[in-house]
Amino acid sequence: MSFEEWLVMLGKRFGTDKFGGPSHHYEHAYRFVEQIQFQPITLLEIGVLGGASLKLWREILPNAKIVGVDKNEKCRSLEWGRVSIETGDQSDEAFLSEIVRKHGPFDIVIDDGSHVAAHQLASMRGLWPHAKRFYVIEDLQHPPAAETARQMGNEVRRLLKARLPDDIAAIHCYPSIVVLEKACASPF
Numbered sequence: 001m002s003f004e005e006w007l008v009m010l011g012k013r014f015g016t017d018k019f020g021g022p023s024h025h026y027e028h029a030y031r032f033v034e035q036i037q038f039q040p041i042t043l044l045e046i047g048v049l050g051g052a053s054l055k056l057w058r059e060i061l062p063n064a065k066i067v068g069v070d071k072n073e074k075c076r077s078l079e080w081g082r083v084s085i086e087t088g089d090q091s092d093e094a095f096l097s098e099i100v101r102k103h104g105p106f107d108i109v110i111d112d113g114s115h116v117a118a119h120q121l122a123s124m125r126g127l128w129p130h131a132k133r134f135y136v137i138e139d140l141q142h143p144p145a146a147e148t149a150r151q152m153g154n155e156v157r158r159l160l161k162a163r164l165p166d167d168i169a170a171i172h173c174y175p176s177i178v179v180l181e182k183a184c185a186s187p188f
């Protein structure tokens with residue numbers, strides 16, 4: 001079984017809609033995880049819901065510390081073993097700083113939260129400097145309004161001007177999802 005087929009199988013088992021359709025086929029975008037699968041990494045995911053994706057990451061990454069972030073206080077009940085939960089708003093700068101202080105830096109950051117462009121950008125401003133390898137933004141089809149699309153376009157332009165080529169090694173675009181790869185000092 002390929003790594004992507006395994007993601008699809010586990011996605012179905014745990015009930016996240018990330019892999020294998022009909023909503024998404026993010027198994028292609030998450031191929032990169034295979035190369036760091038057994039390393040003692042830290043993964044942070046914004047957007048926890050019922051914990052399906054947290055269970056999946058816990059299974060796939062046996063040596064990882066996993067941090068789930070959600071605005072819903074009920075998600076605290078999902079804290080278990082290697083999985084920590086922080087509750088707050090992904091667009092709150094002070095909250096993000098506190099998460100970084102407690103758990104950072106992060107090898108992988110996944111934004112599967114509100115899917116509102118302004119929130120995605122606020123999270124990126126707060127977390128990108130503390131992401132060591134990959135920063136994933138899911139569900140980019142969501143911001144429907146011209147204003148949020150314009151905001152996102154402006155921010156990407158700003159990032160490209162301000163950051164490239166310093167700390168972005170690559171931008172991998174797939175349907176509705178982008179994987180930003182950080183230029184890192186040490187090879188995997």
Ligand SMILES: C[S@@+](CC[C@H](N)C(=O)[O-])C[C@H]1O[C@@H](n2cnc3c(N)ncnc32)[C@H](O)[C@@H]1O
Binds near residue numbers: 091
């Ligand atoms: C799409 S669900 C996450 C699904 C989960 N990653 C999975 O695959 O099983 C989105 C989650 O983001 C949370 N959320 C929405 N707006 C948020 C915000 N502004 N800050 C933090 N979490 C937010 C919601 O409470 C919800 O649990």
